[in-house]
Amino acid sequence: MKALVLTENKRMELQEVSEEPLADNEMKVKVKYVGICGTDKHLFHGQPGSAQANPPIVLGHEISGVIAEAGKGVKSQLKVGDRVTIDPNISCGYCDYCHENKPQLCVNMQAIGVTRDGGMAEYVNVPETNIYKIPDSLSFKEAAMAEPVSCVVYGIRQLTIKPQYTALVVGDGIIGQMFTQYLANRGLKKVDVSGRNPKKVETLKKIGATKVFNPEKEEHDEKYDIVIECVGVTATLERAINFARRGGQVLMFGVSNPDDLIQVNAYDIFFKELTIKGAFVNPYSMRDAIHILADKTVDAEQLITHEINLEDVPDVLAGNINYKITKAIIKLDDE
16 A cells, blocks of 8 residues: 655655554554644654654554454444544553543553554554544544544643633644634633734634734733643743733643743742643543534634645655645545
8 A cells, every 4th residue: 555654754755565454453444634733743853742653654643534444353333434533542451540541641552643553544554442433524624633623622621611711822823723713612701812923813813713912022911711822832831821810720732842841930820829731632532523523613624724645745744845834634535
C-alpha cells in the first residue's frame, strides 16, 4: 500500500509498504481523510507529542474511513463497510493510572500515528475498542476532526462553566478556534480571543468571538473567569495566568516544548485563588465529539482551510509553503 513514512527527523518519503497483519482484536480501516495536527509538526521536527515518535513511522492520528477487514477475535458490533473515526490513544488497562480510571495518564500508552503507524497511508490497523461509528449525516472530511474536537471536549470538562462567565481563548489557531466556537455555542456571556493574525479576526467573529485583540500591540486590562491557553509558548502561558480574574480558572492546553519554563507570581495564585489545570489527550470524549460535529456545535467545514494530498504533507510540516494554513486535511481516497 502507499504510505507517507517519516524516515528521520524532518524527512518524509512516499513509499510502497507491506500491509501489517491484523491482530485478533484489530480492524483494518481504509483511510478516507486524515488531519494534520500541531503534534505532527512536533514529531516531524523530532520533538515529542503525546509521546516520542521513533522513525521509521507513519504519522497521522486524526482519521476517518471505512472498515475494510476484521481480525478473527473481534467482538465489536462494528462490521466491514461501516463508516468510522478512531481514537488514536491506546491505554494498557493494567497500570495504576488505568486502574484509577485515568487512562490518559497510562504509563504504557501507545498512540496511532505516534508510537505505531497511523493514517497517512491507505490502510491503518486499529484496536476494535478505539473505533467509533459515525452517522451518515457526518462527512468523512468532518469526521477526521473528531479526535481534536474530543481533546477540546476533555479540556472543557476540566472547567466549571456557567452562563454568566466570561472566557478568553489565548491563540487564534485551529484549537483556539474550536474552543471559541464551542464556548460561544454553549451560551457564555462573552468569549474573547487573544491572537496575532489580523487575517483571522473575521473568521473568529463569525464563529462567535465577542472581541479579538493582539496583546502585543494594544492595551487590554480586562480579566476573565476562564482563560484557555492554546499556544504553548512561554509568553502566552504567562499571559494566560495574568488574564485570569480572582477566582478564575486557567486551562493549559497548548503543547509546550518540554524544556520550557514559565515565571508565575506565587502570591497571585494565592490571592486570586486561581485554579490552573492541564488537559492531556481525550479520555471518554469521542462519542461527544462526534455528536458535537454532527449538530454543528463545532462546524468543521467552517474551520478546515485546506484540503491537500499526501505529496504536499512534508512541505506543510516543514513550513515550505507560501499560503497560510489554519487546518489542513489530507484526502486519501477518491471513492
